[in-house]
Amino acid sequence: MLIIGLTGSIGMGKSTAAERFRHHGITVIDADAEVHKLYAGAAVGPIEAAFPGTTRAGSVDRAALSAALMRDPAGWKKLEAIVHPLVQQAEKNILQVEYRRGAAMAVLEIPLLFETGGEARVDVTVVVSANAEEQRRRVLARPGMTAEKLATIVARQMPDDEKRRRADFVVDTSGTIAESQAQVDAIVARLAGRQGTAYAQHWG
Numbered sequence: 001m002l003i004i005g006l007t008g009s010i011g012m013g014k015s016t017a018a019e020r021f022r023h024h025g026i027t028v029i030d031a032d033a034e035v036h037k038l039y040a041g042a043a044v045g046p047i048e049a050a051f052p053g054t055t056r057a058g059s060v061d062r063a064a065l066s067a068a069l070m071r072d073p074a075g076w077k078k079l080e081a082i083v084h085p086l087v088q089q090a091e092k093n094i095l096q097v098e099y100r101r102g103a104a105m106a107v108l109e110i111p112l113l114f115e116t117g118g119e120a121r122v123d124v125t126v127v128v129s130a131n132a133e134e135q136r137r138r139v140l141a142r143p144g145m146t147a148e149k150l151a152t153i154v155a156r157q158m159p160d161d162e163k164r165r166r167a168d169f170v171v172d173t174s175g176t177i178a179e180s181q182a183q184v185d186a187i188v189a190r191l192a193g194r195q196g197t198a199y200a201q202h203w204g
Contacts, residue, residue, distance in 0.1 A: 001098065002105045002196035003121070003203070007113035009129030009138035009157045013173030014109060020184035021107045028107040035083060036091045042136050046082045051075065069151065084116065095203045105191065114158050114166055121203070123196035124188045126187060127167035129136070129160055130174045178191060 006021070006028070008014045018028045039047075039060035047065065048055040054065040069075050091108060098106045110118050119125050130138075139150050164170050169187050173180045 001103055001199050002191060002194050003095070003123050003198045004105060004107045004191070005113050005119055005125045006107050006109045006128070007111060007118075007125065007163065009160050010111070010134065010153050011135040011162070012128045012130050013138075014111070014128045015173070016173060016177060016180050017126070017171050017184050018107065018109050020181045021158075023164070023181075024185075024188050026107055026188070027094070027103065028109050029091050029094050031087055031091070031108070031110045035038075035089045037090070038083060038086050042086055043083055047079070050082060062186045066149075070149075076156065085201055092203050095199065099204065102201070104193075105188075112157065115156070115165060121198055121201075123194075123198045124168045124191065125166065126169045126171060127163045128171045128173055129164055130172065131162070131176070131178070134174050135160075141196050159168035 004021075004026075006014060006017060008017075018030065021028050035043075039062065040117060044055050044058060044060055047060050051065060051068045054061055054068055056064075056103075065079075065138065069079070095106055108118070108122060110116070113119055113122075113125065125141070136150070139145055169190075171183045171187070
């Protein structure tokens, strides 16, 4: 089974690319979605212990946690130390299911793939990218987003040009959705039949 690492900075169009991989019948494991599950489950206790007052009624209060991290950016390291191992275990469980059912490919959608060294645990990396003006327009259109929040998020992410340099494939989403989809289609076609080694080394 070939494991594809899908990444890209905020507002670059990862969701569009992920949906196109799913269109081809490829399972996409969304790290952010797994975090959402953990924020209502296994991560609640450890996060409350590390960031008192950031949980409510058995779930992480994302607004309270975000505010705590804005006050103390060093808290990101503590949060990552709690969440990342739990996310990786969830990813492993799903990948093992995919492997047993004979899937040819699986996608790990991880926003901070390169920043966390995740490229070592996949066979191929795909970076979703767009020009800076388009990225900013998309992100600031999101509810509750501010220029300050965007700056904080971008500061934690590797520059887009560095991600593009490291990538095996780049999907440029600056154009139409159809153009972005066609780029994903071409990548899937290129990877058809390729065998990976990452599963046996890191996930099996």
